Amino acid sequence: MTQIIIIIIIIAILIALSIGLLGMLKGGKAGSNKMFKSLVIRVALSLSLFIIVMFSAYMDWIEPNVIMMDAFSFQ
Amino acid sequence: MTTITAYTSHHSPEKGLMRWIKTTNHKDIGSLYLWFAFIMLLIGGAMAMVIRMELFQPGMQLINPQFFNQMTTMHGLIMVFGAIMPAFVGLGNWLIPMMIGAPDMALPRMNNWSFWILPFAGGILLSTFFMEGGAPAFGWTFYAPLSTTFAPDSTDFFIFAVHLLGFSSIMGAINIIATVVNMRALEMKLMDMPLFVWTWLITSFLLIGAMPVLAGAVTMMLTDRNFGTAFFDAAGGGDPVMFQHIFWFFGHPEVYIMILPAFGVISHVIPTFARKPLFGYSSMVYATASIAFLSYIVWAHHMFLTGMPVAGELYFMYATMLIAVPTGVKVFNWISTMWRGSMTFETPMLWAVSFVFLFTIGGFSGVMVGIAPADIQYHDTYFVVAHFHYVLVTGALWSIIAATFYWLPKWTGKMYNETLAKVHFWWAVISVNVLFFPQHFLGLAGMPRRIPDYSLQFADFNMISSIGGFAFGTSFILFTYIVIDCIRNGKPADARPWEGAKGLEWTLEPKAQYHSFNKPPTRELIKQESQNS
Amino acid sequence: MNEREYYVPSATYWPIIGSIGVTTLFVGFANQMHGASWGASIMALGFSILVFMMFGWFGQVVNESTSGMYNTQVDRSFRWGMSWFIFSEVMFFAVFFGVLFYARQLSVPWLGGSGNNHFTPDLWNGFSSTWQQIAFSTPGLILQSGTVISVPRQLVDAWGLPALNTALLLLSGVTLTFAHHTLRNGDRNKIIGWLVATIVLGVLFLGFQITEYGHAYHDGLKLTSGIYGSTFYMLTGFHGFHVTVGVIMLTVILYRVQKGHFSADSHFGFEGVAWYWHFVDVVWLGLFIFVYWL
Numbered sequence: 001m002t003q004i005i006i007i008i009i010i011i012a013i014l015i016a017l018s019i020g021l022l023g024m025l026k027g028g029k030a031g032s033n034k035m036f037k038s039l040v041i042r043v044a045l046s047l048s049l050f051i052i053v054m055f056s057a058y059m060d061w062i063e064p065n066v067i068m069m070d071a072f073s074f075q
Numbered sequence: 076m077t078t079i080t081a082y083t084s085h086h087s088p089e090k091g092l093m094r095w096i097k098t099t100n101h102k103d104i105g106s107l108y109l110w111f112a113f114i115m116l117l118i119g120g121a122m123a124m125v126i127r128m129e130l131f132q133p134g135m136q137l138i139n140p141q142f143f144n145q146m147t148t149m150h151g152l153i154m155v156f157g158a159i160m161p162a163f164v165g166l167g168n169w170l171i172p173m174m175i176g177a178p179d180m181a182l183p184r185m186n187n188w189s190f191w192i193l194p195f196a197g198g199i200l201l202s203t204f205f206m207e208g209g210a211p212a213f214g215w216t217f218y219a220p221l222s223t224t225f226a227p228d229s230t231d232f233f234i235f236a237v238h239l240l241g242f243s244s245i246m247g248a249i250n251i252i253a254t255v256v257n258m259r260a261l262e263m264k265l266m267d268m269p270l271f272v273w274t275w276l277i278t279s280f281l282l283i284g285a286m287p288v289l290a291g292a293v294t295m296m297l298t299d300r301n302f303g304t305a306f307f308d309a310a311g312g313g314d315p316v317m318f319q320h321i322f323w324f325f326g327h328p329e330v331y332i333m334i335l336p337a338f339g340v341i342s343h344v345i346p347t348f349a350r351k352p353l354f355g356y357s358s359m360v361y362a363t364a365s366i367a368f369l370s371y372i373v374w375a376h377h378m379f380l381t382g383m384p385v386a387g388e389l390y391f392m393y394a395t396m397l398i399a400v401p402t403g404v405k406v407f408n409w410i411s412t413m414w415r416g417s418m419t420f421e422t423p424m425l426w427a428v429s430f431v432f433l434f435t436i437g438g439f440s441g442v443m444v445g446i447a448p449a450d451i452q453y454h455d456t457y458f459v460v461a462h463f464h465y466v467l468v469t470g471a472l473w474s475i476i477a478a479t480f481y482w483l484p485k486w487t488g489k490m491y492n493e494t495l496a497k498v499h500f501w502w503a504v505i506s507v508n509v510l511f512f513p514q515h516f517l518g519l520a521g522m523p524r525r526i527p528d529y530s531l532q533f534a535d536f537n538m539i540s541s542i543g544g545f546a547f548g549t550s551f552i553l554f555t556y557i558v559i560d561c562i563r564n565g566k567p568a569d570a571r572p573w574e575g576a577k578g579l580e581w582t583l584e585p586k587a588q589y590h591s592f593n594k595p596p597t598r599e600l601i602k603q604e605s606q607n608s
Numbered sequence: 609m610n611e612r613e614y615y616v617p618s619a620t621y622w623p624i625i626g627s628i629g630v631t632t633l634f635v636g637f638a639n640q641m642h643g644a645s646w647g648a649s650i651m652a653l654g655f656s657i658l659v660f661m662m663f664g665w666f667g668q669v670v671n672e673s674t675s676g677m678y679n680t681q682v683d684r685s686f687r688w689g690m691s692w693f694i695f696s697e698v699m700f701f702a703v704f705f706g707v708l709f710y711a712r713q714l715s716v717p718w719l720g721g722s723g724n725n726h727f728t729p730d731l732w733n734g735f736s737s738t739w740q741q742i743a744f745s746t747p748g749l750i751l752q753s754g755t756v757i758s759v760p761r762q763l764v765d766a767w768g769l770p771a772l773n774t775a776l777l778l779l780s781g782v783t784l785t786f787a788h789h790t791l792r793n794g795d796r797n798k799i800i801g802w803l804v805a806t807i808v809l810g811v812l813f814l815g816f817q818i819t820e821y822g823h824a825y826h827d828g829l830k831l832t833s834g835i836y837g838s839t840f841y842m843l844t845g846f847h848g849f850h851v852t853v854g855v856i857m858l859t860v861i862l863y864r865v866q867k868g869h870f871s872a873d874s875h876f877g878f879e880g881v882a883w884y885w886h887f888v889d890v891v892w893l894g895l896f897i898f899v900y901w902l
Binding site: 003006007010013014017020021024025027028029032035036039040042043046047049050053054057062063064 | 680683684687688690691694695765766767771774775778781782785788789792873876879880882883886887889890893894896897900901902
């Protein structure tokens with residue numbers, strides 16, 4: 001569940017970033033506004049995603065990709 | 076009124092070599108591209124001659140197997156990256172600004188760089204022949220581990236050459252997108268654009284999407300070879316099959332990069348000599364876009380024999396079949412354009428009609444190899460060689476030659492020798508079929524590709540094929556003569572040398588002026604010259 | 609310049625210098641890898657030529673821009689050029705993310721026999737085909753290239769420097785947004801502060817990244833640690849390279865802001881670099897989540 005939410009937010013960030021690109025492409029006053037707004041949204045989303053990931057890790061909903069070698073009984 | 080800024084008026088062409096090195100003019104750069112592509116075509120063609128000489132008879136004849144492999148590899152690489160792609164970029168450079176009513180490309184300095192990387196990249200690639208261990212010999216698809224573990228040292232130079240070629244292609248594509256979008260005459264709507272411009276615009280998106288993937292693939296090859304990474308090595312958890320996935324994710328769009336502009340050229344030549352408007356203009360545009368989209372989702376049909384899950388094989392087979400639909404739309408449109416037209420057969424038209432005929436043969440054999448169960452027989456045989464030479468030689472190269480004859484009067488202001496050009500056409504079209512058609516039979520009988528020697532039962536067809544190859548090779552001597560003769564001694568041509576020709580480029584002077592349009596064409600003129608009517 | 613005029617730039621020799629530079633760089637690099645003692649110096653020469661070319665070429669464009677030679681059409685061409693260049697970068701990163709997913713979801717499980725039940729090899733004693741463990745292969749395992757696989761004692765801990773670095777880079781996105789905001793309001797003094805903050809955060813990120821590489825290398829996690837090490841260093845390495853380029857571009861933008869090259873209405877140079885920085889930021893976020901967490 002947490003993973004799905006994380007992936008959805010990543011997709012939303014990518015969309016916001018792309019809309020920003022389209023704004024830059026358009027140029028002028030309108031394009032500049034569009035670019036700025038969507039980039040603000042992308043920054044806000046990124047920060048929330050970071051907090052969500054840290055919080056889920058703290059709550060043990062997700063596990064990091066880190067394993068000590070001692071965890072394995074070989075050799 | 077719009078004019079070219081006074082800032083530029085003092086830079087009419089410089090004299091001598093510096094003109095070509097420093098130029099920012101789309102016509103100069105287009106010519107550079109075309110000549111570079113032609114020289115590369117001759118070099119790659121010479122390698123093909125060596126291949127056909129070795130295969131003239133069974134048994135080892137002239138060269139050792141290692142050198143044979145270098146020949147097939149470098150022939151493929153040079154023809155794809157050195158000849159066909161630069162030739163189309165050259166045509167795009169020459170024609171797109173003239174067709175959309177612009178004075179030049181959108182980013183002329185970058186345009187210069189995208190050309191001037193090519194001779195260096197080509198030089199690095201060719202220099203590998205003189206290195207210890209010889210040139211790359213793993214086939215133009217450079218599958219791992221052939222290209223990582225078992226490759227000669229020169230492979231690293233090949234990798235950097237591919238990086239440079241990709242860089243050049245991406246810059247060229249960016250430039251064409253910016254030009255079409257931003258330099259187009261204000262009154263020209265998207266659906267007024269000539270089809271060559273449409274096909275190139277769509278091709279540019281393919282290039283920008285596919286070339287970075289190739290750059291990534293060769294970068295991983297580089298680190299696998301030199302820095303001990305394990306991307307394509309199962310011992311470290313990687314996978315050599317992954318290389319094939321990445322390569323063909325680039326490679327399949329690449330195939331359409333080489334054929335979409337060809338469709339554009341043919342869509343200009345056929346209406347002109349059928350003296351009818353192009354049948355189904357908008358369906359042509361949509362078909363081109365569909366082909367481009369589909370090209371990204373069919374790559375693994377090159378890999379039916381790698382042990383994919385059956386579901387994967389089925390998906391890639393059906394998706395591949397789907398491409399036949401928009402391609403069929405195009406072929407039917409060309410035929411419908413000719414239907415009841417008052418046709419004449421000047422040289423460009425001969426090339427275009429034979430393109431439709433021969434490309435369709437290549438397209439059909441493409442459907443055959445796209446059928447997963449049947450491909451088990453065709454895979455890595457001469458049938459595949461015949462297939463892709465029918466689409467790339469009698470498809471892509473044919474359209475480049477058609478375009479050369481069609482627009483040569485506009486480029487030089489002079490007319491080529493029609494009689495000689497027709498002799499050249501019949502010489503080439505007959506010999507190319509003698510060259511490639513028997514290869515279908517060889518493949519069906521089981522002759523593998525990339526092999527310097529073969530069993531005796533393949534001897535006759537190989538000899539026929541080689542004879543066709545030598546005849547086809549020599550036809551380019553005549554082609555060179557016709558083009559140079561046109562440039563030097565051609566009779567002056569009219570501004571619109573073809574009676575039925577439409578398009579803004581024909582409204583320019585007989586030899587198009589250095590900067591095509593100093594002021595944008597009017598709405599009436601655009602309407603009048605539009606293919607979409 | 610008049611809006612109704614076409615702009616066609618003068619002839620230029622920068623491209624040929626660039627070609628010579630990049631060719632020298634690559635030829636030097638290739639020779640270096642094959643043990644030529646002079647390879648590195650040739651590389652350095654090629655790199656210097658490239659830097660010289662960039663200063664010259666971009667400097668010329670900036671000069672032409674500030675002297676008012678460009679009109680909105682030229683501006684739009686630059687916008688399209690930059691946008692599609694960045695798209696090609698997106699595709700370049702997409703390849704390496706694709707490799708990460710392919711190796712983790714397909715090729716590593718296949719090594720453990722997944723999808724092919726009667727082929728479950730015991731590659732080495734204690735082998736289990738999980739992503740984390742693939743790096744811990746038997747010491748002494750040799751790749752086809754002859755490289756001896758380096759076995760790490762532990763993988764990089766997501767809680768330490770990586771989390772800190774993510775926070776730093778995300779913060780730099782915030783400061784850059786403030787810089788963007790103040791620029792749009794035409795407040796030149798404040799924008800310098802925000803830009804400096806962004807650059808400092810970027811440099812800090814790079815510093816910590818180098819520290820982290822040091823730790824990882826010390827623990828035995830190297831490029832030669834199988835597919836885990838390969839993807840880890842390839843992704844973070846190319847990202848780090850792009851951050852470096854981004855920091856340099858931001859520094860140039862800082863210089864141009866001080867020179868007064870940008871106005872509240874017209875600042876494409878700033879926008880292009882800002883978007884590039886946001887892109888690099890998002891790539892790191894993707895890296896952080898997919899390499900370290902999911």
